[in-house]
Amino acid sequence: MAVQVFPAFRNKTSAAWVRTVARAALDAAGAADASGVSIVIADDAAVRTLNAQYHGVRDVTDVLSFAWGHEGHWEGADGKDKHLVGNHQFPFIAPKAKGIGEVILSYPQAVRQSAEHKRTPTEEVALLITHGVLHLLGHDHAKPAEVKRMRALEEKALRARGLKSALRLGSNGE
Numbered sequence: 001m002a003v004q005v006f007p008a009f010r011n012k013t014s015a016a017w018v019r020t021v022a023r024a025a026l027d028a029a030g031a032a033d034a035s036g037v038s039i040v041i042a043d044d045a046a047v048r049t050l051n052a053q054y055h056g057v058r059d060v061t062d063v064l065s066f067a068w069g070h071e072g073h074w075e076g077a078d079g080k081d082k083h084l085v086g087n088h089q090f091p092f093i094a095p096k097a098k099g100i101g102e103v104i105l106s107y108p109q110a111v112r113q114s115a116e117h118k119r120t121p122t123e124e125v126a127l128l129i130t131h132g133v134l135h136l137l138g139h140d141h142a143k144p145a146e147v148k149r150m151r152a153l154e155e156k157a158l159r160a161r162g163l164k165s166a167l168r169l170g171s172n173g174e
Helices: 015-028 044-055 107-116 121-136 144-160
Strands: 002-005 035-042 063-067 081-085 088-092 099-106
Touching: 002 015, 015 035, 015 121, 015 144, 035 044, 035 121, 044 063, 044 099, 044 107, 063 121, 099 107, 099 121, 107 121, 121 144
Parallel strands: 002 035, 035 099
Antiparallel strands: 063 099, 081 088
């Protein structure tokens, strides 16, 4: 599992912690053997750029998930697929037998949302990592039954990390 934390946020979170949260999400979803996951803790500008490029929305969002095979990744000189946004190169792990994709999270947006959702920034970041990983595994929240299933998996993963979540999400799971 590749984790990149932008320098501005390295004093707020660590790559090791991000890996344990992502691993808890994989375990909760029954995908403990999944590999080929890349997680980037980024800034608003990078996430806004990717959101505009891939979703046509020019606003920052909290988390983006790109399952393997999405358009826009490219292979770098080292043979690994990458995104390039501004001066930041995003490591995208090429699929192995069970590779799943990439999650890119806006740390500043997570902090802003944490107050609104009555969670700590740590809880919000953990929830967003978990949410993004579950999207890579094919989970969604477009229908009420999907929302219920995704919330249950988020709760399971967060509790496994010892985080209270009290998932106070909107009706669409966001």
